[in-house]
Amino acid sequence: MSAITEPKPDYEKEIQRVYRSIIHALPNVPRSEKANIRRAFEFAKEAHEGVNRKSGEPYILHPLAVAKIVVSEMGLQDATSVICAFLHDVVEDTNFELTDIKREFGPKVMAIIDGLTKISEPALLDQMDSKQAENFRKILLTISDDVRVVIIKLADRLHNMRTLGAMRREKMLRNTSETLYIYAPLAHRLGLYEIKTELEELAFKYSNPAIYNEIEAKLKSNQKQAQAYINRFIKGIRKVLKPTGLKFKVKSRFKSIYSIYLKMQRKGLAFEEIYDTYAIRIILETRPDKEREDCWVVYSVISGKYSPNPKRLRDWITVPKDNGYESLHTTLMGPNQQWVEVQIRTTRMDQVAEKGVAAHWKYKEDGELQDETFIQWIAQIRDILENPSLNALEAVREFKEHLAPEDVFVFTPKGEMIRLPNESTVLDFAYKIHTQIGHSAIGAKVNNQVVKLDTRLRPGDQVEILTSRKSHPHKSWLRIVKTARAQENIRGALRRERLDVIKQGKLLFLWRARQYGIDENHEYMKELLAYFFMPNMDEFYYALGSHRINTKRISEFIQLKKEGKEIDNKYLSDWEAQKKRFDERLQEMGVEPDMLILGIDQTIEKQVIAKCCKPLPGDDILGFNQNGKIVIHRTTCEKAISLMSTHSSNIIRAKWATHEAQPNVEFLAAIKVVGLDKQGMLNDLIRIISLQKKLNIRKVTIESQDGMFEGIFHLFVRDTSELQEVMDKVKKLDNVYYSSRYAAEAEGEGLESNPVQEP
Structure with a gap:
């Protein structure tokens, strides 16, 4: 009996089906513009002819899928967005150039495609700190020209994540880390909450399949019971709201697996200790002038039936988030003493929450933004990304800080509003105002009360920095500040200060040593380092310049050598052992080379277990190559995610060897x-x-x-x-x-x- 073979997919039929579904989702686009959309589709189809994705599908299905996400899931239903989604990979992946795009579809489409096209010039890449970071910077700089660049890029990333299973493991990990590090926060900042959630979920699923599947299985096993509880809770909500006469509907949803995992990690809880795995949303139909009032009426009524947790009330109706998000969040004690998260909003607010940027960013005819709040945010972003003092990595880090959903707004004594990431301190504020103010800060007046530099700022604080000419940055300041800008300024000042001390120490040494006809190249130098128990000359000069070593002791040493005396061998061997320990930098957690099986053709002398996440055999792991040493991280480690996003070329595939290879390693x-x-x-x-x-x-x-x-x-x-x-x-x-x-x-x-x- 012959085996039954699967019928070959009719890709041409599928291509036409997806294209028609996109056109049907554009009822308000004029016929003339639909003709341009058709032209762009045919152009892209011809450009990608004969090219398949890793899954075996024709490549054109990818830009079609991106266009469908842009139209149906993100709500951008203009012809330019669809055309650019179709063409977004043409310049990067085919022989067509930007001039061809401009000739066929005009300068606006060309500008958007240019923003979506990755940097690939080899000469330019040699000058970059990170290719990925530079690509991020280029993409993000286009926000001020046309936000559709970023929206299409997010749609592109979402479809790539949905089809990530066909990729190699190291490419998969790079994509998941980039997604968690920059794309998901960016989607959040633009108000695309559904997109943000799915990006996080897919990234977690592919980077940590074992943990993902475990939580998913537990959710499914409990789903029937949980749904019964939700229905019971919603029934109580409907009962108390019905007499108000308000028009409303109630939705429920289970929280994402990734958000549950984060809560387990943050609070050190097992899955069984997580009770709020679902949320309730009450959506009101009301007049624009009654929105705030009616939302608070709903809160008042339902909190009368179910006791609220006062610490969990979030009012984003009175003061919306920067991305336009409006909602009233509370947590109520439901039946059986279980906490339930409840969100209260209007239909308009819900549309903004679902569609984000596309729902409330308005364009003039030439594509220029009219929303003042977002124009101000974009101006700040452009200042960061175009700052010549920041390299690509630093710029992306600082940009990421501006994606924080819980930023703090504080004020200068003159009433100027300053935006800082959540949990920022007085010292962060000082460096935000000016680098020299940060360097010379000794404290501050917050709301007319004198406070220390490590005081956390709260929304609405008025801050006046107190300075002194005698103040200068300390290493301990790095533990105080939150922002990348402050950290970099402090590190820079400490580096300059250290170099100055080393220079001063060298001058002191030469001043004393030259009295005896000796300089830094003399044969005595090795014994001199041993005599002072210093690992290298820079450390010796630093100790001398910071007055931890008296120059008279240099004379004592030289005098001993002049008299023909040698340093005791025991002392010399102790110094060499100390020097070795210094060079190895506390690598007591190292693992023998044959314990880990790394990437093909890797010659590794030492693997080091990362202390931030302490991976164990059985964990999904990856390696980072640093000057021939491999640092092993769990794939869920936040530091690993950050490093993969900016140093993907350093990733090395890693897996654990069998117990038989190293039976005694713990x-x-x-x-x-x-x-x-x-x-x-x-x-x-x-x-x-x-x-x-x-x-x-x-x-x-x-x-x-x-x-x-x-x-x-x-x-x-x-x-x-x-x-x-x-x-x-x-x-x-x-x-x-x-x-x-x-x-x-x-x-x-x-x-x-x-x-x-x-x-």
């Missing part, structure tokens, strides 16, 4: 245990971990408050399964609420916590 991990603070609880936990599971405990920290305890146990395990076994065992103890993996500690600075040196 890794430091940590678990968090929360429960009732009962007598003997600590002994019970140590008995399970140390005696039953026979695991070595490195450190234990316990905090107790109001009858509850929280313990962090640092222990050595072979892999994730061994760690899971001990957590499962601990969970079975009476009075233990939950036990989860803990990776929030970073034990010191060094290579592991900063694997790629920033420019």
